Amino acid sequence: MQHTLFLYNTLSRRKEAFLPQNPPFVGMYVCGPTVYGDAHLGHSRPAITFDMVYRYLLHLGYRVRYVRNITDVGHLEHDLDEGEDKIAKKARLEQLEPMEVAQFYMNRYHRNMDQLNTLPPGIEPVASGHIIDQIATIERILKNGFAYVSNGSVYFDVLAYSQHHDYGKLSGRRIDDLLTDTRELEGQEEKHFPADFALWKKASPEHIMRWPSPWSDGFPGWHLECSVMGAKYLGIPFDIHGGGMDLIFPHHESEIAQSVAAYGSEHVRVWLHNNMVTLNGQKMGKSLGNAISLDDVFTGNHPLLDQPYSPMTIRFFVLQAHYRSTLDFSNDALQAAGKGLKRLLAGMDALEKLKPSDHSSVNVHEWEDKCYEAMNDDFNSPVLIAQLFDGLHMANLIGAGTETLSVEDLSHFKKSFLTFVTDVLGLKHEEQDQPSDLVSGLMETLLQLRERARGKKDWETADMIRKELARLKINVKDTKEGTVWEKISD
RNA sequence: GGCAACAUGGCCGAGUGGCUAGGCAGAGGUCUGCAAAACCUCGUACACCGGUUCGAAUCCGGUUGUUGCCUCCA
Structure with a gap:
């Protein structure tokens, strides 16, 4: 590990040298999906971002325990049916068991993640499997005086907490501002202070998902599962906690407060947040009708899409922007990404054909160092990709004989290039x-016929065959190595 | 309304107080019967108005616009 990441x-709002607590071990927790619907384009961003983080840490030689939760309880619908769980609501609509719904969408999520070539986490805990741990944590918070029971529900006491600690340190919010923000929300009458949040929520009679607790039959609150499951599997504090920027407040802010209230110390050393995704410059949201599911993206089955975009195109596109910048999806941008990716991968294959020389005219190690510099600078994948295209250019010059590489350097170059692209x-x-x-068989026959025509300089016939095939979305190319054909997709 | 962030060439998207980002598209060329593909060469852009500075697109202030959070959200 000669490079510093x-x-x-x-939390600090600046770049810090990454020093794991117990190297070579690294604990990383990432907020996963709430499984009540299909994954959409927005979900691809954190999944790919933190997959890149995971992969790079592994590449640097760290032993990473990667935990990503599945939320299958606890999120409340915000406007209707006060206190009804999202999962339970969906279950009622579809006449399914809540767990059936969660399982269904979890399976589909996994399939999408696999398509995007993200590595599975080492542990993928579900919230419903950790009710006991969450109840135990609530009891600790109550005992420490940072929560109160109100009508069968338990709320975190933000004011009591802020007497001793800084609620708002992650998001930059101030308690005073939270006070002035006097929006009317349902169920507020049970709270002592508007910013208080539920640790345990009493279930209404028709609420299906419920567990017994010392306070009521109910379900755990919004933010608790991450504090609890992170602590359980990674210990406190752990090295990295990741998630979308939209989770900074109130989710992660509240996680910190809960952990301090329960365990006396913060649970996370480094907070990483990926930025959001827009579509044609607009916020992507279900209510706007522009939240495109990943399945729709892969099949092109959506009015806003001109064509299908493959999972690797999406992955490449996401990695072509820095994870802390907003990223705008559009047909033009995705098509450009698809072409660039194709060229990069074809170029990677072409590396195999390069011939070594007796000396090197270019510095491979300098090139490689720039790749590491990019990734070490807060995972600057777009700069790494630019560097890879520069490498491709270098390879082409070597192929043309303009530049040369020694046996040793060429081998190192190939290996390094391949590692950065694939690993x-x-x-x-x-x-x-x-x-x-x-x-x-048909294509072979057809192309043989065409070859025969070409041999006789019967260009009319040869061009007719090529033209007719083009209408069937088949591209015929006469290369030096012979005629090849490919289906034109995206 | 409150709190943040961002505004880069036709499109996407890095970076930076003076020194080439990169991709796509476009132009020219090599190759080719033609085409396609591939490869080579080419762009001096940084919202607007002030200020700091020898010098700012890069720092500061203001304006406008966009986005995020404040309510489940990746």
């Missing part, structure tokens, strides 16, 4: 649909 810590960025060739034997 710098991370932007939301660190997690990019790979997408398996094409293999043509059937029938299609292959």
Whole structure:
């Protein structure tokens, strides 16, 4: 580990050298999905971002325990049916068991994540499997005087907490501002202070998802599961906590407060937050009708999409922007990304054909250092990608004989390039649909006929075959190695 | 309304107080029967108005716009 990695810590608002508590071990917790619907484009960002973080830490030689939760209880609908759980609501609508709904969408989420080539977390705890741990934590918070029971529910006492600690340190919010913000919300009458949040919520009679507790039959509050499950599997404090920027307040702010209230210390050393996704410059939201599911993106089945975009195109596109910048999805941008990715992967294959020389005219190690510099600077994947394209250019010059590499340097260059593309960025060739034997046979015959015509300089026939195939979205290319064909997709 | 962040060439998107980002598109060229693909060469952009500075797109202030959070949210 000759390179120092710098991370932007939301808590300090600056880049800090990453020094794990117990190297080479690293504990990382990332906020996962609430499984009540299909994953959409917005979900791809944290998934790919923290997959890149995970992959790079592994590449640097760290032993990473990666925990990503699945939220299957606890989130409240904000406007209707006060106190009804999102999962329970969906279950009633679809006449399914709540757990059935959660399982269904969890399976689909996993499939999408697999398509995006994200590595599975080492532990993927579900909130409903940790009710006992959450109750125990609530009891500790109550005992420490930072919570109160109100009508069967338990609330975190933000004012009591802020007497001794800084509620708002992560998000930059002030208690005074929270006070002035006098929005009317339902269920507020049980709270002593508007900013107080539920640790345990009493279930209404029709509420399906419920567990017994010392206070009522109910369910755990919004923010508790991450504090509890992070502490359980990673210990306190752990090195990295990741998630979307929209979770900074109130979710992560409240997590910190809960951990301090329960355990006496903060549970996270470095907070990493990915920025949000927009679509054609607009916020993406279900209410705006522009939250495109990943399945729809992959199939192109959405009015806003001109064509399908493959999982690797999405992955490459996401990595082409820095994770802390907003990222705007548009057809133009995705098409550009698809083409760039194709060229990068084809170039990677072409590296294999390079021939070494007796000396090197370019400095491979300097090039490689720039790749590491990019990633070490708070995971600057766009700069790494630019560097890879520069490497590609270098490879082309070597292929043309303009530049040379020694046997040793060439081998190092190939290995390094491949490692950055596949291991660190997690990019790979997408398996094409293999043509059937029938299609292959037909194409072979057709191209032989065309070759025969070309041999006789019968350009009219040769061009007709190519033109007709083009209408079937088949591209025929006469290369030096012979004629090849490919299906035109995106 | 309150609190933040951002505003870069046709599009996407890095970075930086003076020194090439990169991708896509576009132009020219090599190759080719033609085409496609591939490769080579090419762009001096940084919202607006002030200020600091020898010098700012990069720092400071203001304006406008966009986005996020303040309510489940990746």
